[in-house]
Amino acid sequence: MTGKGQKESSLALQRRVRRLTLDAMLVALALVFSLLERFIPLELIVPVPGLKLGLANIVTLVALMRLEFWDALAIVLVRVMIMAALTGITTMLFSLGGGLLALLVMWMLKQGEGHWLSVIGISMAGAAAHNIGQVAVASWVIGEPRLMITYLPPLLLTGLATGILTGTAAGPVIRNLGKLTLPDRDPL
Amino acid sequence: MKDSRTQATRADLPWYRSLRPGDALIALVIILTALGLLALNSRAKNEPSDYVVLVSEGQVIRRWTAGQLGKPGEEEVEARGYHYLLEWGEGRIRFAGADCPDKVCVRTGWIGRGGSIAACIPGGLVLKAERAGEPVGTDDSDVVIR
Numbered sequence: 001m002t003g004k005g006q007k008e009s010s011l012a013l014q015r016r017v018r019r020l021t022l023d024a025m026l027v028a029l030a031l032v033f034s035l036l037e038r039f040i041p042l043e044l045i046v047p048v049p050g051l052k053l054g055l056a057n058i059v060t061l062v063a064l065m066r067l068e069f070w071d072a073l074a075i076v077l078v079r080v081m082i083m084a085a086l087t088g089i090t091t092m093l094f095s096l097g098g099g100l101l102a103l104l105v106m107w108m109l110k111q112g113e114g115h116w117l118s119v120i121g122i123s124m125a126g127a128a129a130h131n132i133g134q135v136a137v138a139s140w141v142i143g144e145p146r147l148m149i150t151y152l153p154p155l156l157l158t159g160l161a162t163g164i165l166t167g168t169a170a171g172p173v174i175r176n177l178g179k180l181t182l183p184d185r186d187p188l
Numbered sequence: 189m190k191d192s193r194t195q196a197t198r199a200d201l202p203w204y205r206s207l208r209p210g211d212a213l214i215a216l217v218i219i220l221t222a223l224g225l226l227a228l229n230s231r232a233k234n235e236p237s238d239y240v241v242l243v244s245e246g247q248v249i250r251r252w253t254a255g256q257l258g259k260p261g262e263e264e265v266e267a268r269g270y271h272y273l274l275e276w277g278e279g280r281i282r283f284a285g286a287d288c289p290d291k292v293c294v295r296t297g298w299i300g301r302g303g304s305i306a307a308c309i310p311g312g313l314v315l316k317a318e319r320a321g322e323p324v325g326t327d328d329s330d331v332v333i334r
Contacts, residue, residue: 050290091290109214112210120211142314146232146316147305147307149225150229153225159218
């Protein structure tokens with residue numbers, strides 16, 4: 001192998017290690033958020049069944065905006081699978097439905113960021129998609145489409161507020177992560 | 189360099205200054221969807237009901253008539269290893285307590301009118317109010333389960 005080839009291969013390896021490390025750190029962070037929000041009794045303040053802050057969505061949003069789609073997908077999948085050990089298979093199915101739909105919607109809207117859309121708008125759409133995905137999977141599992149009209153409307157409305165919250169939290173992280181750690185031209 | 193300067197400037201802005209017209213559009217679509225579903229739900233809930241059924245794994249395991257729901261009572265139910273306390277009276281019924289992980293069923297509150305429903309997904313339980321002889325779709329079928 002030539003010197004140039006070795007250098008390129010070493011660079012590629014560095015990038016892969018860096019990408020893997022960053023993804024693993026983000027999975028760990030998402031898990032901490034998922035665990036943390038289980039202890040926040042939000043439903044006592046806002047009595048909406050199934051309401052959650054969706055803090056793990058901050059991580060998905062950051063990964064999607066600063067890394068690539070596949071990194072964000074891997075982070076969602078690994079988080080949901082690890083959380084299944086605590087929550088059980090049925091709850092894992094909801095999280096998977098919600099997480100994947102949110103990721104897909106946010107990825108589609110990503111192109112508009114900074115032009116006609118901000119991170120907060122993407123986050124609101126992600127929160128709504130997460131709720132839709134989750135309740136759709138629940139309706140399907142239990143065979144009751146009526147769950148969609150019973151549980152979804154309040155979740156969609158409260159999701160606006162939680163979407164603004166997570167989008168506001170993710171915004172500065174996205175901007176500063178781009179500025180400090182990952183150069184704009186570096187696709188990782 | 190140009191990109192990072194732009195980002196640095198945007199990073200200094202308060203969050204509400206970074207909002208774009210598309211954000212309002214997304215919020216509007218979500219609000220309209222929620223209101224539409226709420227209208228459907230309230231229409232369904234205004235229907236009178238004849239009985240409430242408890243469904244486990246797709247099978248009706250308990251049925252309360254409107255008369256039975258008028259007298260206060262409670263009953264414990266077990267499903268998939270979780271325990272539930274059902275409480276009824278004044279023509280309505282609820283999951284009063286549960287040891288399932290998310291307790292969404294308990295937080296759903298009272299149900300009684302037609303179309304209202306409370307579900308516990310981890311336990312695979314559905315508590316729903318139904319009308320006897322409610323026509324299915326627009327055809328002439330008239331299914332009554334008693």
